[in-house]
Amino acid sequence: MIVIGEKLNTSNRRIARAVVERDAAFIIAAAREQAEAGADYIDVNAGTLMEEEAQSLCWLVGTIQAEVDRPLCLDSADPMVLARAAECHRGEAMINSISLDAERLQGLLPLITSWPCRVVALCMPISGLPASAGDRVEAGAELAGRLTDAGVAPEKIYLDPLVQPVSVDAQAGVKILESLEGIRRRLPGVNIICGLSNISFGLPRRRLLNRSFLALCLSRGLDAAILDPTDERLMDMLLSTETLMGRDENCQSFIDAHLSGRFETEE
Amino acid sequence: MIVIGEKLNTSNRRIARAVVERDAAFIIAAAREQAEAGADYIDVNAGTLMEEEAQSLCWLVGTIQAEVDRPLCLDSADPMVLARAAECHRGEAMINSISLDAERLQGLLPLITSWPCRVVALCMPISGLPASAGDRVEAGAELAGRLTDAGVAPEKIYLDPLVQPVSVDAQAGVKILESLEGIRRRLPGVNIICGLSNISFGLPRRRLLNRSFLALCLSRGLDAAILDPTDERLMDMLLSTETLMGRDENCQSFIDAHLSGRFETEE
Numbered sequence: 240m241i242v243i244g245e246k247l248n249t250s251n252r253r254i255a256r257a258v259v260e261r262d263a264a265f266i267i268a269a270a271r272e273q274a275e276a277g278a279d280y281i282d283v284n285a286g287t288l289m290e291e292e293a294q295s296l297c298w299l300v301g302t303i304q305a306e307v308d309r310p311l312c313l314d315s316a317d318p319m320v321l322a323r324a325a326e327c328h329r330g331e332a333m334i335n336s337i338s339l340d341a342e343r344l345q346g347l348l349p350l351i352t353s354w355p356c357r358v359v360a361l362c363m364p365i366s367g368l369p370a371s372a373g374d375r376v377e378a379g380a381e382l383a384g385r386l387t388d389a390g391v392a393p394e395k396i397y398l399d400p401l402v403q404p405v406s407v408d409a410q411a412g413v414k415i416l417e418s419l420e421g422i423r424r425r426l427p428g429v430n431i432i433c434g435l436s437n438i439s440f441g442l443p444r445r446r447l448l449n450r451s452f453l454a455l456c457l458s459r460g461l462d463a464a465i466l467d468p469t470d471e472r473l474m475d476m477l478l479s480t481e482t483l484m485g486r487d488e489n490c491q492s493f494i495d496a497h498l499s500g501r502f503e504t505e506e
Numbered sequence: 507m508i509v510i511g512e513k514l515n516t517s518n519r520r521i522a523r524a525v526v527e528r529d530a531a532f533i534i535a536a537a538r539e540q541a542e543a544g545a546d547y548i549d550v551n552a553g554t555l556m557e558e559e560a561q562s563l564c565w566l567v568g569t570i571q572a573e574v575d576r577p578l579c580l581d582s583a584d585p586m587v588l589a590r591a592a593e594c595h596r597g598e599a600m601i602n603s604i605s606l607d608a609e610r611l612q613g614l615l616p617l618i619t620s621w622p623c624r625v626v627a628l629c630m631p632i633s634g635l636p637a638s639a640g641d642r643v644e645a646g647a648e649l650a651g652r653l654t655d656a657g658v659a660p661e662k663i664y665l666d667p668l669v670q671p672v673s674v675d676a677q678a679g680v681k682i683l684e685s686l687e688g689i690r691r692r693l694p695g696v697n698i699i700c701g702l703s704n705i706s707f708g709l710p711r712r713r714l715l716n717r718s719f720l721a722l723c724l725s726r727g728l729d730a731a732i733l734d735p736t737d738e739r740l741m742d743m744l745l746s747t748e749t750l751m752g753r754d755e756n757c758q759s760f761i762d763a764h765l766s767g768r769f770e771t772e773e
Contacts, residue, residue, distance in 0.1 A: 406757055412750035443764040451746040454721040479718040483679035490673055497710040
């Protein structure tokens with residue numbers, strides 16, 4: 240599974256301050272920590288900085304890519320900001336995100352079809368937040384269709400079924416699992432991504448809920464997740480679930496992780 | 507989910523010694539610890555004691571039931587031993603186990619149809635260990651049919667798809683998940699049970715694998731598991747997965763567990 244480190248988001252006050260003060264050392268350390276913990280991509284989001292967003296995101300991209308050898312996941316609701324951040328990025332970025340919203344779709348299609356990138360595509364109907372798993376699969380299929388019609392290869396698309404908190408809707412987790420199964424069935428060539436920690440919003444013991452939910456999503460074919468790779472128990476759960484799902488030949492990765500002392504100490 | 511405490515098994519040397527020496531205090535403490543940790547049933551297995559098995563099992567039943575308010579899961583491969591242990595048991599026991607094997611089936615049917623009990627029914631073809639999920643579902647359906655034909659109510663039947671180690675067959679976990687889905691579809695009124703820890707046999711970090719596997723099985727409709735209820739992280743995983751699967755109205759059990767300090771300390 241592809242791991243996207245979620246920590247460089249200005250909704251966190253310490254990150255926001257470091258971005259505003261252009262504290263490169265702090266940002267590089269936070270990016271490197273995630274890369275060393277297993278992140279394949281580093282997500283960068285400066286959405287809270289409003290009119291400073293585009294400039295801040297470009298600074299983040301340049302600062303991180305000068306020191307940390309990982310592609311970035313460029314995270315903004317504004318197509319113009321994403322276009323500017325993409326210009327600063329070397330190699331194949333992940334664009335987070337596109338949706339069926341006309342302005343967002345039209346604003347991003349030129350970028351996505353002309354740059355080498357992957358794209359997070361939200362399973363959100365034009366009418367607003369999806370209510371059922373069926374709504375999500377429908378919206379995802381329509382958006383994936385628009386993207387492939389425009390020339391985007393299916394394997395570059397990461398459909399996001401939009402995790403809602405189980406504290407708000409007791410069926411929120413089940414709906415995501417059903418969405419994963421529905422997308423996998425209907426669109427076998429397209430990837431699926433989740434923002435994992437939304438599931439536990441508003442509840443105590445969030446990390447426990449996050450790691451349970453990761454196991455459930457992985458067993459339904461999740462391909463990528465935006466998560467905290469420095470959460471060791473979460474990464475242990477990722478590895479053990481991959482092994483249980485038969486994706487670890489002779490359990491070799493699992494045994495190697497044990498022998499290298501990579502697991503946290505306790506059983 | 508119904509939790510069956512697995513620890514009173516003479517394959518463990520300390521338990522074997524306590525049974526042989528008729529150390530009631532030790533046995534009662536081990537049973538009570540499991541009950542307080544959340545066991546709904548206490549499994550008792552004296553299979554390693556050979557010709558002493560029946561007498562030892564009866565002693566275990568009487569000793570535990572005198573002090574601990576839980577029904578027992580009577581665990582033996584020998585129908586005669588199970589019949590004798592059932593005679594010693596007050597209330598509705600769980601009989602573990604019956605199979606399509608003619609001797610075992612004929613030996614146990616009179617007991618199961620005349621006593622108030624639940625029964626673990628192995629999804630094992632007469633030809634031996636099942637190879638595929640389909641084999642398991644077939645064998646389970648046939649055995650459940652035999653039992654209901656004899657008058658056993660479907661809700662008293664606990665089909666066991668027979669967990670094999672993922673260290674022996676990388677697809678062992680996937681086969682069980684497919685079996686759970688197949689049984690749930692074909693026999694909606696019958697319960698499903700697993701012996702959880704078999705999945706991790708032969709590997710390091712068994713508890714990590716066991717708790718990942720519990721989450722996966724629970725999300726496919728597992729109704730009961732034979733496990734170690736004193737493993738706090740495993741029980742935390744049980745509770746969080748039930749919450750994620752929408753089986754915890756308003757997340758109340760989860761929040762209550764947090765407020766009561768029932769979770770282990772760390773996030």
